[in-house]
Amino acid sequence: MSGPQLWLTIAAMALLSYALRVSFLLLHERLGFPPVVRRALRYVPYAVLAALLLPAVFAGGEEAFAIELPRIGAALLGALIALRTGSVILTLSLGMLTLWVGQWFL
Amino acid sequence: MSESSARGEFFAGVRDIAPMMLAVGPFGAVAGLAAVASGLNFAEAVALSALINAGSAQLAALALIGVGAPVLVILATTFFVNLRYLMYSMALAPYLGGVKKRWRLVMAHVLFDQTFAFATQRYAQWPQAGHRLAYFMGVASPLFLTWISGTIVGAALGAQVPEGWSLDFAIPLTFLALLMPAIKDRPGAIAAVVGGVVALAGIPLPYNLGLIVGALAGVVAGVLAESRWRV
Numbered sequence: 001m002s003g004p005q006l007w008l009t010i011a012a013m014a015l016l017s018y019a020l021r022v023s024f025l026l027l028h029e030r031l032g033f034p035p036v037v038r039r040a041l042r043y044v045p046y047a048v049l050a051a052l053l054l055p056a057v058f059a060g061g062e063e064a065f066a067i068e069l070p071r072i073g074a075a076l077l078g079a080l081i082a083l084r085t086g087s088v089i090l091t092l093s094l095g096m097l098t099l100w101v102g103q104w105f106l
Numbered sequence: 107m108s109e110s111s112a113r114g115e116f117f118a119g120v121r122d123i124a125p126m127m128l129a130v131g132p133f134g135a136v137a138g139l140a141a142v143a144s145g146l147n148f149a150e151a152v153a154l155s156a157l158i159n160a161g162s163a164q165l166a167a168l169a170l171i172g173v174g175a176p177v178l179v180i181l182a183t184t185f186f187v188n189l190r191y192l193m194y195s196m197a198l199a200p201y202l203g204g205v206k207k208r209w210r211l212v213m214a215h216v217l218f219d220q221t222f223a224f225a226t227q228r229y230a231q232w233p234q235a236g237h238r239l240a241y242f243m244g245v246a247s248p249l250f251l252t253w254i255s256g257t258i259v260g261a262a263l264g265a266q267v268p269e270g271w272s273l274d275f276a277i278p279l280t281f282l283a284l285l286m287p288a289i290k291d292r293p294g295a296i297a298a299v300v301g302g303v304v305a306l307a308g309i310p311l312p313y314n315l316g317l318i319v320g321a322l323a324g325v326v327a328g329v330l331a332e333s334r335w336r337v
Contacts, residue, residue: 001145001171001174006171007150007170009180009181010153010157010158011157012177012239013163013167014156014158016185017151017163017184018215019186020185020188020192021191021192021194021214021215022195022214023196024192024198024199025195025199025210025213026207028202031295036329037196039329039332040326040328041193041196041197041323043202043294043327043329044193044194044196044197044321045226045285046285046288046298046301046324046328047322047323047324047325048190048301049219049284049298049301050281050285050299050301050319051302051305051316052278052298052317053282053285053302054303054305054306054316055306055316055317056278057278058306059306061133071272074275075282076280078121078279078283079286080203080244082232082282082286083286083287084284086142086283086286086287087125087283088125088280088283088284089128091279091280091283091322092128092276092280093128094130095282096272096276098301099265099272099275100271100272106131
């Protein structure tokens with residue numbers, strides 16, 4: 001992809017991303033929400049975070065399943081630490097450490 | 107509505123997001139490296155992060171640019187990977203009635219996964235705190251600066267990504283750290299489990315549709331579980 005075409009593509013991607021983000025921040029007053037939508041919104045973060053999370057653990061973001069024990073082990077330990085401590089920094093550092101140790105041995 | 111408590115909320119946001127910079131900095135670096143590795147120059151790589159501001163969509167687009175995919179496929183992928191921002195926008199909007207329109211235009215650009223997660227948690231748990239714009243910008247500004255700095259470092263290094271380091275794994279770990287402590291009841295847990303499992307089963311679907319289908323399934327499951335257990 002050449003310069004001008006690439007810049008146009010970047011601009012279009014940026015506009016699209018911005019439109020999705022700004023949508024309800026601007027339109028919400030005019031749209032209003034039925035109660036069932038309000039109830040549903042409470043579950044969006046749980047569902048989306050988990051939907052981002054599990055494929056990244058089990059497939060490394062690729063389009064094929066891959067059971068990689070170090071990733072799964074690190075994720076399980078990370079989940080335990082997150083649950084016990086609620087600390088992002090502990091989850092991240094001990095999770096990455098587990099992954100590296102696991103990759104070293106397996 | 108004193109000036110000091112707006113400042114207090116801003117720094118509460120900064121404190122909350124501080125640990126996340128350890129994940130977002132390297133993620134920015136990966137985005138910068140991947141852009142340079144896909145043939146983009148330094149300015150293009152940094153523009154990608156500054157203008158689109160959505161790491162997973164950028165990485166997906168770069169993979170497509172690398173294999174010479176048509177622009178329409180790249181844009182469709184951006185749309186699907188970023189569709190969750192529409193949900194974030196929908197979930198945040200009810201809290202932001204008191205925020206001026208021009209500020210909401212700014213907030214939209216720096217609406218990240220982490221910004222959304224921390225802001226909705228704060229607004230739901232401390233509704234009396236007020237100063238919602240201040241908290242949001244306290245979370246979003248350091249995050250955005252770290253993201254751009256990371257991209258600049260990654261793009262400048264330009265060398266091969268040290269894949270053995272598996273820094274990409276910092277991202278799911280970040281999501282884990284946000285998700286696990288937030289689950290407070292059974293419907294929330296069911297929404298997460300169904301969302302994750304359906305997204306996993308949906309990996310073979312094209313254009314990252316598995317993520318969208320999983321998220322929708324999780325939300326529906328959460329609502330159904332709520333009606334079952336709370337009547």
